Amino acid sequence: MKARVDITLKNGVLDPQGKAIQHALGTLGFGGVEAVRQGKVIELDLAETDPAKAEATLKEMCEKLLANTVIENYSIEVLG
Template sequence: MKARVDITLKNGVLDPQGKAIEHALGALGFGGINGVRQGKVIELDLAETDPAKAEATLKEMCEKLLANTVIENYSIEVLG
């Protein structure tokens, strides 16, 4: 079963990389950008076939390793 984890910075945490992207887009002539935040996507292929169990395991993975919950939020999507 495939799953996808999105990790994003919490609100209020300064994101220098997002800022750099915002400036670069501005330099390319893209106007009207109110903000850019950079995150990451982790795609997993799991042997588990029960979506609820998969989600519980993914949550544990996020808490233990995939996200730094001091500064990051995560969201889990079980794709089936």
């Protein structure tokens, strides 16, 4: 069972990587870029076949390892 976890910085948390990308786009001549935020996407292949169980396991993985919940949000998508 394939799944996908998106991890993004919470609003209000400074995102230096995003700022660097925004600045670099500006110097390359791309105007009108108002904001850039960079996050992570983690694609997992699980042996679990029950979508509900897979989602519960993924939530636990996010809380314990994948996301730093102090500064990051995560969203889980089970792709089946």
